[in-house]
Amino acid sequence: MKLGRLNHVGVATPSIEKSIETYRTLLGADVIGTPFDLPAQGVKVCFIDAPNTQIELIEPYDESSPIAGFLRKDPAGGQHHVCFEVPDIDQAVAEMTANGATILGAPRIGAHGTPIVFVHPRDFGGMLVELMETPKEDH
C-alpha cells in the first residue's frame, strides 16, 4: 500500500452556507462548485479550494447522519476527519486489516466519485481517517 496525498480535511458544520461565508470572508477562499447532497452517506457537501488540498464542509443530510451525531456533541462543528488518497482501496483495506486496523464498512462511492472507506478513530489516536482511491485521471 502506498500512502497518497492528503486529499481533504473534513469539517462538520451546522450550516454549509454560513461556513462558506466564513472561509470566503476570513481566508479569501474559493468554493469549488456548489453544495451537493450525498444521501447515501447522510451528508450535504461543499469543497473549499486550497493550493494543495481541500476543506470538505459536511452538513447533516438528515437526523440519521453521522454528522448529526457529531454535532449533538459539538454543536458548532469542527474538524471531523482527514482523507488520504491510496492507489487501490481494496489493497489498502486488506493490508490495514491485516495490520490490525478496524475498517468501518465496505468501500462505497464518496464525494469525488471514487471508492472510500473510514478507519475507526481509535486506530489513529482519536482521529477519524478516510481513505479514498485516487481518481484514475490523477494516477
Ligand SMILES: CC[C@H](C(=O)O)C(=O)SCCNC(=O)CCNC(=O)[C@H](O)C(C)(C)COP(=O)(O)OP(=O)(O)OC[C@H]1O[C@@H](n2cnc3c(N)ncnc32)[C@H](O)[C@@H]1OP(=O)(O)O
Ligand atoms: C463519504 C462522503 C464524504 C467523502 O469524503 O467522500 C465524507 O467524508 S462523509 C463523512 C461522514 N461519514 C462518516 O463519518 C462515516 C464514518 N463515521 C462513522 O462510521 C462513525 O461516525 C464513527 C464510527 C466514527 C463514530 O460513530 P458512533 O456512532 O460510534 O459515534 P459515537 O459518538 O458513539 O463515537 C464513538 C467513539 O468515536 C469517537 N468519534 C466519533 N466521531 C469521531 C470523529 N469524527 N473523530 C474522532 N473521534 C470520533 C467518539 O468520540 C467516541 O469516542 P469514545 O472515546 O468512545 O468516547
Ligand SMILES: [Co+2]
Ligand atoms: Co471526506
